[in-house]
Amino acid sequence: MKNNKCKFCGADCEYWYNINEFEIYGCKNCKTSYTSNMPSEEELKHYYDGFNFCINPKSKIRIISNAYKYFYKSLNLPNNAKMLDIGGGGGFFSCAFEKFGFGKAVYIDIDNQSCEYAKSLNISKVINADVRDLKNISNEKYDFIYCRHVVEHLTDPIPIIDAAIELLNKNGLFILQYPNSLSLERLASKCFYKERMETLLKSNKDYSYIKALKTIFSYKTGNDVYPPRHLWGLTACGMKEYLSKKEGISYNFKLKSITDKIYSPYYTGVKDSPRLAMFLARSIRGGCHVVCSIRKNS
Numbered sequence: 070m071k072n073n074k075c076k077f078c079g080a081d082c083e084y085w086y087n088i089n090e091f092e093i094y095g096c097k098n099c100k101t102s103y104t105s106n107m108p109s110e111e112e113l114k115h116y117y118d119g120f121n122f123c124i125n126p127k128s129k130i131r132i133i134s135n136a137y138k139y140f141y142k143s144l145n146l147p148n149n150a151k152m153l154d155i156g157g158g159g160g161f162f163s164c165a166f167e168k169f170g171f172g173k174a175v176y177i178d179i180d181n182q183s184c185e186y187a188k189s190l191n192i193s194k195v196i197n198a199d200v201r202d203l204k205n206i207s208n209e210k211y212d213f214i215y216c217r218h219v220v221e222h223l224t225d226p227i228p229i230i231d232a233a234i235e236l237l238n239k240n241g242l243f244i245l246q247y248p249n250s251l252s253l254e255r256l257a258s259k260c261f262y263k264e265r266m267e268t269l270l271k272s273n274k275d276y277s278y279i280k281a282l283k284t285i286f287s288y289k290t291g292n293d294v295y296p297p298r299h300l301w302g303l304t305a306c307g308m309k310e311y312l313s314k315k316e317g318i319s320y321n322f323k324l325k326s327i328t329d330k331i332y333s334p335y336y337t338g339v340k341d342s343p344r345l346a347m348f349l350a351r352s353i354r355g356g357c358h359v360v361c362s363i364r365k366n367s
């Protein structure tokens with residue numbers, strides 16, 4: 070973002086703070102934040118080499134379950150629907166989709182080991198590719214596209230969002246899920262809070278404890294902006310502004326808790342997160358997942 074204009078709403082961005090050697094900028098309007106000095110392709114390649122392969126069999130039980138059967142049913146998809154699973158990780162979402170008879174899935178992931186695992190689940194089509202090539206990988210249209218916790222890892226989240234919308238069938242549904250950068254929910258965890266404070270203090274020489282405290286409870290929270298892992302801190306407000314400029318779609322937003330059984334199946338509970346503190350934090354600026362449902366008009 071060379072001209073310091075927000076990619077999502079077009080407003081001016083300003084320097085917020087450093088996270089280690091990375092400079093974080095944020096939009097004055099929609100509070101979307103991003104890494105100004107993005108890591109190079111080479112650094113990211115090295116970082117993601119084998120990074121994604123962390124398959125927990127318990128996750129399989131949680132996702133290939135009746136809860137997901139009802140979740141998919143609630144999406145009102147046509148019979149024998151076609152699903153595209155972007156950055157599908159363990160492949161459980163595709164697997165559940167097929168196992169419960171909703172249709173066929175195409176799974177795409179950059180990580181070779183994840184793809185090998187997904188193949189072992191007998192998913193119809195497993196493609197080992199960089200999701201940023203989506204436009205060149207698939208020209209089929211889909212009834213359901215799921216992209217969960219991928220866009221915040223990319224140096225530019227916009228092209229993949231555009232490409233996924235292009236790949237929707239009429240009346241097709243695209244669920245785009247990413248961390249709610251404004252959420253305070255994770256700060257209820259003592260470990261997360263401590264780590265966040267320590268990182269701000271260590272990375273910004275002019276920061277006092279009070280300044281760091283004010284920052285993390287302000288709109289500069291940047292929940293989970295943590296380069297080189299998460300390069301973007303996205304908000305519902307910024308995404309809404311971006312989608313409002315597109316024609317032929319309708320959309321809605323939900324902010325879901327880290328404890329949500331459907332949108333947060335990998336969360337198993339953290340002992341240092343008191344439930345009351347999580348509830349209070351969540352009630353201020355919503356849960357830590359943004360779930361954006363985009364429907365192509367028929």
Ligand SMILES: [Zn+2]
Binds near residue numbers: 077
């Ligand atoms: Zn903005």
